[in-house]
Amino acid sequence: MSAAVLELQRITKRYPGVVALDGVDFTVYENEILGLVGENGAGKSTLMKILIGLIQPDQGTYRLRGAPVVIKNPAHAANLGVGMVFQEGCLVPNLSIMENLFLCHEIGFRHFGFLSKRKMRDAAHAALGTVKVAADLDTPVSETTPAVRQMIEIARLLWLSKLYQQRNPVLILDEPTTVLTDDERNTLFSIATELKSQASIILISHRLQEIVETSDRILIMKDGKRVANIQARHAGIPEIEQMMVGHAFAADRFREDEQIPPGDQVTLTLENVSKRGVFEPLNFEVRQGEIISLVGLVGSGKEALCRCIAGLEKPDTGSIKLAGKRLTPGSPSEAVRAGIGHIPIDRRSDGLALGMTIAENVNLLVLDHLKVGGFISPQREKKNALRWIQDCRIKAPSPSTMCVNLSGGNQQKTVIAKWLSSKIHLLVLDHPTRGVDVGAKDEIYRLIRQLARTGVGMIIMCDTLEEDIGLCGRMLIMKDGQLVNEVNCPPYRKPSPSDIISSIV
Amino acid sequence: MTAPDSGSATITQEKATVGHKRLQIPAIYFALTLLVVLVILFTLGNQNFLSAYNLNTIGNYAAILSVVALGQMNTILIGGIDLSVGGLMSFTSVLFVVLLQLIGVWAFPICILVALAVGYVNGAILTRIKIPSFIATLGTGGILTSLALLVSPLPVVAPGSKYGLLDLVNGNLLGIPNLLLLALAAFVLFYVTLRFTKIGRNIYYVGSNIKMSWMSGIDIVGTRNFAFVLSGFGAGLAAIMLSCNQFGGDPTLGNVYILQSIAAVVVGGTALTGGTGGAVNTIIGALILAVMENGMNVVGVDAYFQQSILGLVIIISVALTFDRTKTAMIK
Amino acid sequence: MPNTVTSMLPHRSTSWLSTSATKGRKWFQRSGISGQLLALIIVMGIFTIGTRGKYLSLVNLQVILSLAAIPAIIAIGLHQVVVLGAIDLSVEGVVAFCVVIVGFLAHNKFNANDVGLWIIPITAGVGGGAGVINGLLNTKLKIPSFISTLGMSWVLWGLAVFVSKGQTIPLLNNPLRAVVNGYVLGIPNLAIIAFLIFAIIQLVQDRTRFGRYLYAIGGDEVLSAQAGVKVHQTKIFVFGIAGVLYGLAALFLAVKLDSAQAITGNNLLFPAVTAVAVGGVALTGGIGGAKNAALGALIVTALNDGLILLDVNPYAQQAVNGAVLVVAVALTIDRKKLGFIK
Incomplete structure (x- = not known):
């Protein structure tokens, strides 16, 4: 029975209007590969961000190798032997492979105040050797393939753990195979299995076949809760699917x-x-x-x-x-x-001009229709804005309220109102x-049904x-x-x- | 709030969007207060500050500064900047005087057209060649300054025979100096354009959120070109007004106005990030600057120290108005 | 790349100009300094032919080296700020102020001060202090660098003129005079000093942790911070070094002219920015080193020297410089990084 290297208990994280994590218990044992599955929005990303210190939980405890910790930021986490390889990659593009490997930890390579390239090269070769990568160390990372980049990040995390003498580092791989070819995927999993002897790996993937084949244990999350914790050899893919979406x-x-x-x-x-x-x-x-x-x-x-x-x-x-x-x-x-209208996923950065008023945002597409004698009429603007505020039930003191002061739901309704007022197909x-x-969700559903009734696809x-x-x-x-x-x-x-x-x- | 499960790797996205409430009091009230306070201070320093003669001096300076600042305002509203106004003013002023001699009253419209064309070129360098406006206008400003010096290395005096034409600016209408009326007309033009026309409103949308504007189908290229054309117009008109007022052109007169026009816009409450502020803010800002410039002279502050104070004022105004949620990292 | 606003936009090059500029940029940068060396040879070649060999005379080459030294020192200071992804427009103000300091503290005609060789660390310190303030304004007060450094320039310039009352302060018996004006084996001392400064800074960039952090921040500031780079400290340090180099440049200028006046600082910014861009340091950051800045200064000086020899109208020269700046920037900036360009 292996020891637990990482233990999270009763972790809760809330955002306005939504509970991302609801009293989740999460344990990682030494020398295991843990598969983590769940739909988008199940809470996997939030949990991982807490693990590496990108965000702090509202409630709950975090124990690393038996001792409670507060992880301040990802760099701190990496020094403690907990690291994540993100989908988008975390390497600085214009720096070389070697420079990225040792970024911020070059102090050990100093030779009379200057960095000894020779020492760095030797260490780099060794580090890359653990992940079976052979590459020109001076290549800028922007010119490497996603597969190599992932390996470099893994190598870095392993090297940091050795440097700070952290036993059994925890490596989180976030959907690593989406950018890999079949061969690269096999290499990755064979390396992961090898690394098991000195580390634990959390594997996040939507490809259940991979999870079942590679993991020792599988954790399933849904709606911010942990719904199952099963041994991989007992797992069947249909059962996992059921637990992911519920009946x-x-x-x-x-x-x-x-x-x-x-x-x-x-x-x-x-x-x-x-x-x-x-x-x-x-x-x-x-x-x-x-x-x-x-x-x-x-x-x-x-x-x-x-x-x-x-x-x-x-x-x-x-x-x-x-x-x-x-x-x-x-x-x-x-x-x-x-x-054609488009409600973007990120309404703050893409959907609204936050520094402008509700009226100005709602009327953006229909200014031509609000003109009198060639000039925009303030009365018509106000009238149009009021009409759609009412229609979409946007809760705000007046049409001149700035959008940055609205709640998320009302901001979304403003975005919808903008398109509604412009006769889209x-x-x-x-x-x-x-x-x-x-509450706002229901109102948005109402608007969607209303749109359908008017013939909008x-x-x-x-x-x-x-x-x-x-x-x-x-x-x-x-x-x-x-x-x-x-x-x-x-x-x-x-x-x-x-x-x-x-x-x- | 950003979505809890967006899967993004960055720290700052969380920090930058956490409940940032805008200052509820519009910047314009601060600007007005500052103006009043300054007037009081300077009057206490020297009672001649409020004399008719002095107010006239302030008015003349404010009129010209307003016009170029109103032009500059458009580029700042859209999130860029126009550092070529100085060179354009210098060039227009000497061109104007030279043309007066050659083609008389036609010098007025031709110079305006040239200024508009330069504005368009600035916009085109930004939109077609995609060079950031502050470098592009730095370059074009330099080119214009040298063109001005090429046309006339030394200040050139307007031909006496054409003094009558200069009355277009120097004369009075119903007792009010044309200079002020022209500034007022420019203000009305810019105000109406920004507030009541679609393309003016688009300047705000683009300045406030360019990505959203693009996704909503706004013509980004056209709007940006327009903003720079307006800036060219402001610089050109101001140069003509100044040349008439001084009875001559000067290939270096514009340099001062780069700093002053930006200062007027920013001090009046228009943020460098774009999307907020407007013509009224800029007029107040121009007045503040005119009052400061004049007041410091009247009260006896050293001429060169004034530049330092102006620099400080700009830094402070920017620090107060810059919208930090807009740029995750400040470069 | 997880960059907040700018990453998701499709990269559209709608005009042929910008597509070919992207290709041109890759060649320009990838080649390290070989592109610049080629440009230098071409420029010198054109002028040699144009002046029928006069351009390549020993005297003229010495002139070029001696004229290029101070812009090179300034460009070396400036380029590191650009590598960070920021810009430093405070050159003229800092130089003006430091020049005036030299006027007041070195042996001069207006007062009894004579700090002798201490003037070197003093000027460097004052310049460095101004640079640190720039860094603080940018990191702690979060004011964008182009406004904060521009504002600082105006503030310092005004102070310089105010303190010196706009007058020219003649210097007397300055101990550095021989150093600044002398030659060693036919090479102007100033050029040697500039070379030494380049060598030191290049070494620091290649072989110290600070150098890594500099390029990391320029490459991706957010990811660097996440990896543990102390971004604020590094930025302030970079601005500080720039200030120190501007201060030294100011000292050399004052000694060379044997007098100190505030307007000595004028017209230094434009050539420095041009030198940095021409040398291949991308405005978008993360690319380019001291060798690029120094070489860029050499190219710009060689260009202008040739124009003078050919008797080109001085005002047209500025126009040429303006055009060169715009083209160099267009070729080197990374448009993907900028997303929507402002």
């Missing part, structure tokens, strides 16, 4: 009774649209008043697809037509003019209820599978850049999340 499906949370069948007219047509390296040629249609849900995990290509539809990115092939008319690719202004909604409290990507199923009339499932399945979601006869999950992972 219960709360009907009418998503105003199912307001769901209407789509109109006859086709609003959006995608013909042969593809983007090299991201998604294969796709064809589908969206009808008037139809809500389509795009479902898929990281790497499925759905985000890029939505960006292409909204004109934010250019697809490599194919055509996108709105009401039969072909749209110029890669031009948001064209898309907007044609009547198609709306792309990217995680519309993320970070929004329960919608493409939606939600935080949870349940939300996707609940809102949409038809679900398109993407995996690794391909459209793998299409599922109807009629009201009162909705599929359950467990039916769908196997197509996704």
Whole structure:
């Protein structure tokens, strides 16, 4: 029975309107590979960020090798032998492999005040040797492949643990295989298995096959809670999927009774649209008043697809037509003019001008219609703003309130109001209820149903599978850049999340 | 709040977006208060401060500074800056006097057109060649200064025969000096453009959140070009006003106005980050600067020390108005 | 890259100019200094032909070296700030102020002060102090460097003129005179001093931890901080070194002119920024070293010397310099890093 190297108890983390982690217990033992699975929003990222000190929990204890610790920041965590290899990579791009390996810890290589390149080189070769990488140490990291970068980060963490004499370091690998080829993946897992003798590894992946094959133990998270802790050799993939999404499906949370069948007219047509390296040629249609849900995990290509539809990115092939008319690719202004709206995932940085008023944000797209004699009329502006504030139930003292002072839910409603007021035909909604409290969520669902009634087609990507199923009339499932399945979601006869999950992972 | 599970690796995204409440009192009230306080201070220092003659001097200076500052304001609103106003003013002033001699009253519109063209070029360097505005305008400003010196290495006096034309600026209308009326007209023009036209409003959107503006289909290139054209207009008009007022052109007269125009805009409460502030702020800022400049002279502060004080005032104003949530890292 | 606002934008090069500029940039940078050396040879070649060989005379080469020394020292100070990703526009103000300090404290005609050789550490210290203030304004008060250093320049310039009352202070019997004006084996001493400064700074950049941190911050400030780099300390130090070098440049200038006046600082910023850009130091940061800055200064001086020899109108020279600056920046900045350019 191995000792526990890392123990988290009753960890809770709250954000306004949402509980990210709810009394989670999390233990990592020495010399094990722990697989961590869960949907987006289950709390995996938050938990890991707490592990490495990026954020602090609101409640709970953190014990490392038996002693309680407070981890101040990722650098501190690394010195204590806890480190994470992020999806995006944490290496400084213009520095060389060797420089990145030892960044901030070069003091041991000093030779009369100057860094001894020879000592550094020897140490670098040794460090890279543990992860089986042979590369020119002076190559800038920006010129290396993602596979090599991951290995460098792992090598660095291992080297730091040795430097600070931290026994059994804990390495967290966050979706490491999404950017790797099959060969690179096999190398990674064989190295991970080798490293087990001196470290513990937490493997986060949505590819359940990998998790079952490589891990010793598997932890499943859902809705901020830990729902299961099982030995890998006893695990079957269908069981894991069930536990990830749960059985219960709360009907009418998503105003199912307001769901209407789509109109006859086709609003959006995608013909042969593809983007090299991201998604294969796709064809589908969206009808008037139809809500389509795009479902898929990281790497499925759905985000890029939505960006292409909204004109934010250019697809490599194919055509996108709105009401039969072909749209110029890669031009948001064209898309907007044609009547395509886009609610971005990050409303603070992409959705609103925070330093401007509600009225100014709501009226952004319709200024031409608010003119009198060629000039914008303040009265018409106010009238339009008030109308949509009322319609969308935005809670604010006045239309001249600055958006930065609104709550997350009201900010989101302002973004929606902006598009609503401009007579769109198609709306792309990217995680519309993320970070929004329960009450505002319901109001946003109401707005979505209202939009459908007026004939607006919608493409939606939600935080949870349940939300996707609940809102949409038809679900398109993407995996690794391909459209793998299409599922109807009629009201009162909705599929359950467990039916769908196997197509996704 | 940022999404709890965004998977992002950065620390600052969390910090920068945690409940930042904007200062509820608009910057304009601070600017007005400062103006009043300064006037009181200087009057206490020297009672002649409020004399008709002195107020006239302040008014003349403020009028010209307002016009160039109002132009500069547009580039700052959009999140950039125009460091070429000095060179443009110098060049326009000598060009104006030379053209007066050659083509008489047509010098007025031609010079304005040239100024507009220069503004457009500044905008184009930013939007097409994608060079940051502060380097691009530093470069074009240098080129314009040397062009000015090429046209006329020394100050050039306006031809006496054309003095009548200069009355367009130097004359009076119903007792009010044309100089002030022109400044007022410029103010109205800029105010109306920013507040009541779509492209003016777009300057605010682009300055406030350029990414959102792009995603919402706003013509970023056109809006930015427009902002720089407006800046060129301000510099050109101010140069003409100044040349008429001084009965001559000077290839170095513009240098001072780079600092002063930026100071007027920033002190008035328009943030360097863009998206807030406006014409009224800038007029108040110009008045503050004119009052400071004049007041320090009247009270006896050393001429060269004034530059230091101005520098300090700018640093403090920027520190107070810069929107730090906008840039995760300050470079 | 997890950079907050700028990372997600698709990189669109809509005009052929910017696409080819990106290709040109990669070549410009990847080649270290070989691109710059080539440019230098071409420039010198053109002028040698244009002046029928006069350009390559020993006298002219000495002139070029001696003229390039001080801009090189300033550029070496300035470029490190640029590598960080910031900018230092305070050159003229710092130099003006330090020159005036020299005027007041070295043996001069207006007062009885004579600090002898102490003037060297004093000037360096004053310049360094100004630099540290720049660093503090940028890191602690979070004022963007281009405004804070610009403001500092104006503040210091004003102080300089105020303190000196706008007058020229003649220096007397300065002990450094022989050093500043002398030659060793035909090479101007100032050029040798500039070379030594370049060598020291380049060594520091290559072989010390500070050098690593400098480039890390320039490459990705957020990730560097996450890795444990002390960003604020490093930035303040970099601004400080720049100030020290400006101070030394001011000292040499004053001694060379044998007098101290505030306007000595004028027209130093533009050539320095041009030198840094031409040398291949990207405004976006993370790229370029002391060798780039020094070589850039040499190229700019060689260019201007040639223009003078060819009798080109002095005002047109400034226009040429302006154009060179704009082109050099266009070729070296990393547009992906800037996202939407302001």
